[in-house]
Amino acid sequence: MGENVFLNIASWIRGFLDSLGAPLLLNDLIMMIIKASAVIVFVSLNVIWLILMERKVCAYIQCRLGPNRVGPKGTLQTIADVIKLVTKEFLVPRTADKVVFLLAPLIVFVPPALALAVVPWGDGMAAVDMNIGVFYLLAVTSLSTLIFWMGAWGSNNKYALIGGMRVVAQMVSYELPLVLALLGVIMITGTLNMSEIVEAQRNVWFIFTQPLAFLIYFIAGISETNRTPFDLVEAESEIIAGPYTEYSGMGWAMFMLTEYVSVMIISIMCTVMFFGGWLAPFGWTFLPSWFWFFFKVYLFIFLFMWIRWTYPRIRVDQLMGFGWKVLVPLSLANIFVTGIGMYVYRAIGW
Amino acid sequence: MIDLIGQEIIDAFLNNFWSVGAFYTLALVIVVSGLLVVLMKNIVHSVLWLAVCFIGMAGLFLTLDADFLAAVQVLVYAGAVCIMVVLAIMVIRRADMKLSNPFNTQVYAAAGVVALVLAVCTFLAARTQWLVSRARVPENTVEPIATLLLSKYVIPFEVVAVLLLVALIGALLIAREVKADADTDAGQAD
Numbered sequence: 001m002g003e004n005v006f007l008n009i010a011s012w013i014r015g016f017l018d019s020l021g022a023p024l025l026l027n028d029l030i031m032m033i034i035k036a037s038a039v040i041v042f043v044s045l046n047v048i049w050l051i052l053m054e055r056k057v058c059a060y061i062q063c064r065l066g067p068n069r070v071g072p073k074g075t076l077q078t079i080a081d082v083i084k085l086v087t088k089e090f091l092v093p094r095t096a097d098k099v100v101f102l103l104a105p106l107i108v109f110v111p112p113a114l115a116l117a118v119v120p121w122g123d124g125m126a127a128v129d130m131n132i133g134v135f136y137l138l139a140v141t142s143l144s145t146l147i148f149w150m151g152a153w154g155s156n157n158k159y160a161l162i163g164g165m166r167v168v169a170q171m172v173s174y175e176l177p178l179v180l181a182l183l184g185v186i187m188i189t190g191t192l193n194m195s196e197i198v199e200a201q202r203n204v205w206f207i208f209t210q211p212l213a214f215l216i217y218f219i220a221g222i223s224e225t226n227r228t229p230f231d232l233v234e235a236e237s238e239i240i241a242g243p244y245t246e247y248s249g250m251g252w253a254m255f256m257l258t259e260y261v262s263v264m265i266i267s268i269m270c271t272v273m274f275f276g277g278w279l280a281p282f283g284w285t286f287l288p289s290w291f292w293f294f295f296k297v298y299l300f301i302f303l304f305m306w307i308r309w310t311y312p313r314i315r316v317d318q319l320m321g322f323g324w325k326v327l328v329p330l331s332l333a334n335i336f337v338t339g340i341g342m343y344v345y346r347a348i349g350w
Numbered sequence: 351m352i353d354l355i356g357q358e359i360i361d362a363f364l365n366n367f368w369s370v371g372a373f374y375t376l377a378l379v380i381v382v383s384g385l386l387v388v389l390m391k392n393i394v395h396s397v398l399w400l401a402v403c404f405i406g407m408a409g410l411f412l413t414l415d416a417d418f419l420a421a422v423q424v425l426v427y428a429g430a431v432c433i434m435v436v437l438a439i440m441v442i443r444r445a446d447m448k449l450s451n452p453f454n455t456q457v458y459a460a461a462g463v464v465a466l467v468l469a470v471c472t473f474l475a476a477r478t479q480w481l482v483s484r485a486r487v488p489e490n491t492v493e494p495i496a497t498l499l500l501s502k503y504v505i506p507f508e509v510v511a512v513l514l515l516v517a518l519i520g521a522l523l524i525a526r527e528v529k530a531d532a533d534t535d536a537g538q539a540d
Contacts, residue, residue, distance in 0.1 A: 131490050132418050139421040142429035149432050168436045
């Protein structure tokens with residue numbers, strides 16, 4: 001039911017281009033642009049919904065109603081907010097490093113947008129089915145640290161600079177367990193292609209064989225997206241808004257957009273690497289594969305929000321100590337145990 | 351028949367056109383950004399241009415179909431630039447960032463060294479017999495690299511690993527010593 005909706009649309013557009021007599025190269029190029037823009041447009045619009053969801057979830061956790069004035073049950077609140085942000089003046093501080101300050105919000109969305117290209121949204125629904133998909137995703141997302149730092153540095157504001165220093169310290173420290181945790185799954189599957197990793201989970205999801213890796217990945221993922229309890233980067237009570245202190249209007253909106261897309265990417269990676277991607281649980285294949293993918297991704301986004309509004313922020317030294325003394329050794333141990341386990345399973349002929 | 355051959359030539363030209371064009375564009379980006387790393391007065395701008403340079407290098411790997419190496423270039427080099435920039439700021443500590451990447455006046459000595467390096471590079475490049483491989487690039491480059499690293503080149507690989515470990519322990523040791531000094535300084539001040 002509806003399994004092939006998107007694949008049919010794609011093949012219809014391709015056939016239409018063929019009937020116009022477009023050469024193969026041009027056809028491929030146009031298809032690639034259409035797929036990429038579809039993904040980017042979907043994800044950007046999705047952020048509007050995610051912000052509303054965040055505010056509603058937060059409100060219910062805190063026994064409030066949340067936004068409930070604009071539109072039915074407040075559903076149009078975020079759209080009103082977006083219009084406000086677009087029409088707001090973009091201020092550039094007089095002492096700012098102007099080029100760097102303006103460049104940061106312009107390019108901050110590039111790494112997440114690049115990363116989304118390799119995501120398999122459903123069975124055979126990756127925009128680019130890349131051989132080194134997982135590694136590519138990790139590589140391009142690692143660039144966002146530098147861009148956050150550019151914004152923080154360009155502002156020429158002491159709170160922004162402290163925030164920028166924290167961005168580098170936190171994101172670099174937690175990238176290590178993040179990558180090492182995924183290594184366990186990659187050792188078992190022997191591939192970096194995301195679609196193949198999902199296929200490898202047809203019998204058993206990797207959450208059951210790699211529970212520790214999932215836990216490490218999830219915690220490091222919260223830290224990479226700078227969300228509570230690891231939101232020291234933008235700790236409002238200490239450093240106002242960290243790197244975004246001087247940004248207003250659309251500049252600030254771009255950073256927020258990136259934050260929500262990063263949360264989505266971490267949720268997508270949790271789904272693909274540990275929860276079977278588009279595969280249906282209990283063989284419930286009467287719903288299409290992309291439905292299951294989005295269902296799982298939204299469950300993870302909800303989990304992120306739940307954690308954000310439940311736990312208090314931890315201290316900076318606790319953050320560093322936890323990252324380097326707990327998560328990194330645990331992820332190394334996980335690789336070691338996985339390696340031994342693979343040999344044991346092979347020896348007993350599983 | 352003639353049309354077919356003509357088509358082949360056009361195709362070959364087009365393929366070459368794109369790859370040659372990509373090479374020269376990337377080379378221009380790399381050289382210009384590399385120059386700007388040296389010429390910028392503000393060290394933060396220098397390091398940001400370094401990131402551009404590294405990403406250009408990754409692009410060069412991509413034109414050679416070495417996608418894994420390109421990703422390594424982005425992850426290890428461009429991703430680690432931000433650590434460098436932070437270190438630069440912590441070490442330099444100038445009130446005016448325009449003075450953070452100063453030039454000196456030893457033009458003649460510098461010109462001599464540069465000319466020497468250039469001469470050695472040119473000499474070596476001219477003497478080397480460049481092997482041009484006609485073999486197709488394998489579809490999946492990760493596994494061959496891993497196999498080579500852990501079989502034929504396992505000893506250099508391990509030596510590099512030990513070297514990095516030594517550097518890591520050395521850095522820790524230096525950091526600890528500084529801390530002990532700071533304590534004694536504070537003690538003397540009391």
